[in-house]
Amino acid sequence: MPQISITVNGKVRKARVEPRLLLVHFLREQLLLTGTHVGCDTSQCGACTVLIDGRSAKSCTIFAVQASGSKVTTIEGLATDGALHPLQEGFWEEHGLQCGYCTPGMILSAVNLLKDTPRPTERQIREGIAGNFCRCTGYQHIVNAIQHAAKKGLPKRAKRARRTPKAAASAATGGR
Amino acid sequence: MISSSFDYARATSLDDAIKRLGAAGGAAKLVAGGHSLVPLMKLRLSEPQALIDIARIKALSNISELDGHIEIGATAVHHAVATSKLLRRQCPGVADAAGEIGDPQVRNRGTLGGSLAHADPAADYPAVMLAVDAEIHLKGPKGWRMVRADGFFQGLFTVDLAPDEIIAGVRFAPAPVSAYAKLRQRASHYAIVGVAAALQVNDGTIQSARVGLTGAGAHAVRLSSVERALAGQPLTDAVIASAAGHAGAEVTHLNADIHASEDYRRAMIPVFTRRALEGAMRRA
Ligand SMILES: Cc1cc2nc3c(=O)[nH]c(=O)nc-3n(C[C@H](O)[C@H](O)[C@H](O)COP(=O)(O)OP(=O)(O)OC[C@H]3O[C@@H](n4cnc5c(N)ncnc54)[C@H](O)[C@@H]3O)c2cc1C
Ligand code: FES
Ligand code: FES
Numbered sequence: 401m402p403q404i405s406i407t408v409n410g411k412v413r414k415a416r417v418e419p420r421l422l423l424v425h426f427l428r429e430q431l432l433l434t435g436t437h438v439g440c441d442t443s444q445c446g447a448c449t450v451l452i453d454g455r456s457a458k459s460c461t462i463f464a465v466q467a468s469g470s471k472v473t474t475i476e477g478l479a480t481d482g483a484l485h486p487l488q489e490g491f492w493e494e495h496g497l498q499c500g501y502c503t504p505g506m507i508l509s510a511v512n513l514l515k516d517t518p519r520p521t522e523r524q525i526r527e528g529i530a531g532n533f534c535r536c537t538g539y540q541h542i543v544n545a546i547q548h549a550a551k552k553g554l555p556k557r558a559k560r561a562r563r564t565p566k567a568a569a570s571a572a573t574g575g576r
Numbered sequence: 577m578i579s580s581s582f583d584y585a586r587a588t589s590l591d592d593a594i595k596r597l598g599a600a601g602g603a604a605k606l607v608a609g610g611h612s613l614v615p616l617m618k619l620r621l622s623e624p625q626a627l628i629d630i631a632r633i634k635a636l637s638n639i640s641e642l643d644g645h646i647e648i649g650a651t652a653v654h655h656a657v658a659t660s661k662l663l664r665r666q667c668p669g670v671a672d673a674a675g676e677i678g679d680p681q682v683r684n685r686g687t688l689g690g691s692l693a694h695a696d697p698a699a700d701y702p703a704v705m706l707a708v709d710a711e712i713h714l715k716g717p718k719g720w721r722m723v724r725a726d727g728f729f730q731g732l733f734t735v736d737l738a739p740d741e742i743i744a745g746v747r748f749a750p751a752p753v754s755a756y757a758k759l760r761q762r763a764s765h766y767a768i769v770g771v772a773a774a775l776q777v778n779d780g781t782i783q784s785a786r787v788g789l790t791g792a793g794a795h796a797v798r799l800s801s802v803e804r805a806l807a808g809q810p811l812t813d814a815v816i817a818s819a820a821g822h823a824g825a826e827v828t829h830l831n832a833d834i835h836a837s838e839d840y841r842r843a844m845i846p847v848f849t850r851r852a853l854e855g856a857m858r859r860a
Contacts, residue, residue, distance in 0.1 A: 402584060419584035419627070420617075441577055443615050444763060446681060455655070455684040461614050462685070465584045466607070466629060512680055516659075530765070531679025571590070571635035572649040572745020573713040574720045
């Protein structure tokens with residue numbers, strides 16, 4: 401079995417896993433980080449959304465081996481020193497959840513959105529959570545929760561190295 | 577859902593991937609974003625014995641302009657294409673289409689090469705690749721090969737790509753007067769009908785036009801009669817409306833599924849052709 405190494409919520413996690421182990425099962429069953437949910441298991445609902453190298457991704461649609469070498473953030477990794485992340489606070493203040501099943505994925509999609517678009521319009525918010533289904537709220541309070549966080553602004557973190565390589569420009573065509 | 581078991585390896589370069597693919601003799605599949613392949617593997621509709629991961633071959637993810645042509649590497653993710661300043665300026669239709677694929681999570685992982693190789697009849701990229709007259713660059717054990725988008729999409733999930741070949745990227749001339757318009761399936765956002773248009777305009781006259789259609793049939797096709805009706809005409813609303821009016825009339829065998837009947841698709845082709853052309857016109 402291949403050895404993988406994934407930095408989950410800041411901690412390096414090494415394990416030997418079967419290649420067919422999905423990232424979501426690695427997180428939930430091996431690391432016991434059960435905040436990441438499985439809803440549809442068919443890439444549709446977004447309940448399993450986590451951040452991989454800072455970008456939102458459906459962890460039911462990626463094998464853990466594919467994420468080896470990456471940084472993964474789950475809902476458990478958002479709060480800092482016990483203080484809620486602005487999006488968690490927004491969902492609390494604006495009643496952005498009912499059953500809560502969709503909430504972790506919804507919040508991580510919103511983190512992705514606010515990074516790209518710090519002051520989103522309502523339409524941009526709805527597009528930003530287009531990959532996340534909620535069966536309870538009717539979405540309005542989720543939109544309000546994200547607006548609440550946008551007003552507060554995301555916490556400043558050290559800037560990540562950008563992944564724009566400067567390799568040979570013609571690798572795509574062999575330079576012909 | 578758990579897929580069948582398989583071996584996993586990461587390719588370090590295009591040539592390394594070609595070597596590994598060849599050595600596996602048909603038992604291995606490439607994986608890039610995994611957003612078509614992984615769902616199929618979970619359903620056990622696809623059971624490769626090995627996966628060769630090409631997603632981290634950095635040189636294959638570049639988006640660049642070289643000698644007056646645009647190049648997009650195969651492993652560029654949809655999000656990168658959708659938000660590329662170069663593409664927004666030089667061929668906005670391509671960026672439009674990438675930005676309409678699926679949802680943000682899908683766009684963060686899915687790649688151009690994976691989409692072209694998979695050739696889902698409802699995929700967005702094939703229509704724009706036809707509209708911008710893209711060259712698709714492939715490499716296999718025998719070396720490089722170039723196929724034009726026109727000849728690449730051959731049937732349902734079928735393209736001109738040998739099992740031991742890899743799509744390295746695409747190349748095309750800038751198409752600043754281009755746009756994409758689609759009727760999307762509400763849940764997945766796949767195209768029920770998607771139309772891409774690229775116009776060459778000089779002094780208010782359409783020199784030539786290329787229009788690609790996806791979602792409607794087994795594979796993406798050009799709408800040649802629309803292209804002919806536009807060529808040489810002034811770029812006006814009336815010309816567009818008239819050219820789009822019979823769009824798709826020559827297309828036989830339209831898809832029908834729970835999302836849209838054949839008749840509905842037929843009715844939507846002129847509507848979305850017109851919207852794509854109008855979108856392009858606004859950029860002229
Ligand atoms: C929920 C959801 C919604 C979606 N909605 C849309 C949509 O609206 N529009 C749309 O167009 N698509 C949509 N998709 C599909 C998505 O765009 C996929 O990312 C894309 O079709 C495949 O790209 P990939 O990189 O994920 O390929 P993979 O899944 O990794 O690979 C797909 C196939 O291509 C082969 N392959 C991959 N890369 C190469 C290469 N460079 N050379 C040769 N072969 C290669 C693989 O072996 C495999 O057979 C959706 C997917 C999901 C899960
Ligand atoms: S559980 Fe992953 S998208 Fe629904
Ligand atoms: S709060 Fe129940 S699914 Fe969203």
